[in-house]
Amino acid sequence: xxxxxxxxxxxxxxxxxxxxxxxxxxxxxxxxxxxxxxxxxxxxxxxxxxxxxxxxxxxxxxxxxxxxxxxxxxxxxxxxxxxxxxxxxxxxxxxxxxxxxxxxxxxxxxxxxxxxxxxxxxxxxxxxxxxxxxxxxxxxxxxxxxxxxxxxxxxxxxxxxxxxxxxxxxxxxxxxxxxxxxxxxxxxxxxxxxxxxxxxxxxxxxxxxxxxxxxxxxxxxxxxxxxxxxxxxxxxxxxxxxxxxxxxxxxxxxxxxxxxxxxxxxxxxxxxxxxxxxxxxxxxxxxxxxxxxxxxxxxxxxxxxxxxxxxxxxxxxxxxxxxxxxxxxxxxxxxxxxxxxxxxxxxxxxxxxxxxxxxxxxxxxxxxxxxxxxxxxxxxxxxxxxxxxxxxxxxxxxxxxxxxxxxxxxxxxxxxxxxxxxxxx
Numbered sequence: 092x093x094x095x096x097x098x099x100x101x102x103x104x105x106x107x108x109x110x111x112x113x114x115x116x117x118x119x120x121x122x123x124x125x126x127x128x129x130x131x132x133x134x135x136x137x138x139x140x141x142x143x144x145x146x147x148x149x150x151x152x153x154x155x156x157x158x159x160x161x162x163x164x165x166x167x168x169x170x171x172x173x174x175x176x177x178x179x180x181x182x183x184x185x186x187x188x189x190x191x192x193x194x195x196x197x198x199x200x201x202x203x204x205x206x207x208x209x210x211x212x213x214x215x216x217x218x219x220x221x222x223x224x225x226x227x228x229x230x231x232x233x234x235x236x237x238x239x240x241x242x243x244x245x246x247x248x249x250x251x252x253x254x255x256x257x258x259x260x261x262x263x264x265x266x267x268x269x270x271x272x273x274x275x276x277x278x279x280x281x282x283x284x285x286x287x288x289x290x291x292x293x294x295x296x297x298x299x300x301x302x303x304x305x306x307x308x309x310x311x312x313x314x315x316x317x318x319x320x321x322x323x324x325x326x327x328x329x330x331x332x333x334x335x336x337x338x339x340x341x342x343x344x345x346x347x348x349x350x351x352x353x354x355x356x357x358x359x360x361x362x363x364x365x366x367x368x369x370x371x372x373x374x375x376x377x378x379x380x381x382x383x384x385x386x387x388x389x390x391x392x393x394x395x396x397x398x399x400x401x402x403x404x405x406x407x408x409x410x411x412x413x414x415x416x417x418x419x420x421x422x423x424x425x426x427x428x429x430x431x432x433x434x435x436x437x438x439x440x441x442x443x444x445x446x447x448x449x450x451x452x453x454x455x456x457x458x459x460x461x462x463x464x465x466x467x468x469x470x471x472x473x474x475x476x477x478x479x480x481x482x483x484x485x486x487x488x489x490x491x492x493x494x495x496x497x498x499x500x501x502x503x504x505x506x507x508x509x510x511x512x513x514x515x516x
Contacts, residue, residue: 191243251300258303272315416460
């Protein structure tokens with residue numbers, strides 16, 4: 092008979108371990124979170140106290156926040172779980188108090204964000220989950236009531252005002268959706284958001300935030316048929332956002348002035364008659380409601396930009412500047428129609444000369460030339476010297492202008508004496 096083969100008695104046979112995928116169960120997680128909030132709540136306690144108590148329990152719980160972070164913030168925002176196209180699921184437990192159940196103001200919603208701050212201090216990785224939930228809410232914005240949209244606008248404002256760490260570029264661009272823009276949903280949200288944000292921040296802070304969020308033009312939130320300057324200004328003014336209306340108009344003016352400047356430099360370089368350029372500028376001013384002071388500055392810079400400055404020494408630079416001023420004085424005179432605008436021109440020239448060392452000493456000659464060409468009045472020059480000069484290079488320019496100012500003063504006195512003699516005084 093065959094001999095039996097030897098065996099290793101009692102030996103354990105190793106089997107390869109396999110990663111067993113545990114199925115996601117956000118419903119149970121949501122119910123667990125909601126139960127914590129319910130158990131921590133007391134009837135006589137304030138909302139703030141109840142939220143603080145619930146957060147303390149959450150901090151010591153063994154819930155899997157890394158896996159169900161989105162669900163946690165769905166509960167805080169909506170009182171339950173989100174589902175596509177709806178405010179929240181119809182099944183499972185629900186919270187009585189959530190961001191969407193409170194009033195649409197900072198006082199009511201700030202306690203929730205103070206609680207979120209506490210959660211993030213212990214688990215900062217959850218900021219990505221807040222972003223996910225907020226983006227989903229904004230993507231579904233058209234399915235919410237106007238009141239709920241306002242609550243989400245205030246919530247978004249608080250998210251940035253309290254510096255939770257959310258990247259703005261991942262939030263605002265969600266709103267530039269053709270359907271939501273066409274319905275006016277995106278515009279309503281942004282209007283409510285900006286009103287709330289500006290309640291405790293400056294316009295500059297808002298514009299920096301929007302720039303970081305890649306919002307280059309607020310007109311993108313307006314329905315296509317309302318994308319014009321008049322509608323934009325009217326909308327913001329009617330909603331108590333005049334500062335934004337003025338800012339947007341200023342941006343558009345800057346763009347129009349830039350385009351006009353290119354045209355002016357080309358026309359001046361080609362020797363277009365001053366009368367023709369004056370007619371063009373007046374037409375653009377009327378068409379776009381451009382401010383007179385901005386036009387005066389633009390005209391000066393365009394006239395100077397048309398000069399070929401390269402390779403010139405100081406004397407050649409001075410001669411070129413004076414020739415250009417004399418050639419185009421009539422163009423400047425067509426728009427310096429008041430003492431205020433003449434003073435604007437003087438200060439523009441002052442800063443221009445200050446920023447170019449080769450023209451520092453040319454300033455008095457330019458002013459004298461413009462006086463001789465009847466572009467500047469003696470009263471304007473005297474006002475500039477007494478109290479109207481720009482701060483840049485003020486001391487040096489005032490000193491350089493003293494001979495001319497003295498001459499004007501003496502001429503004014505002589506003229507007064509002559510008038511007195513004629514009148515018999």
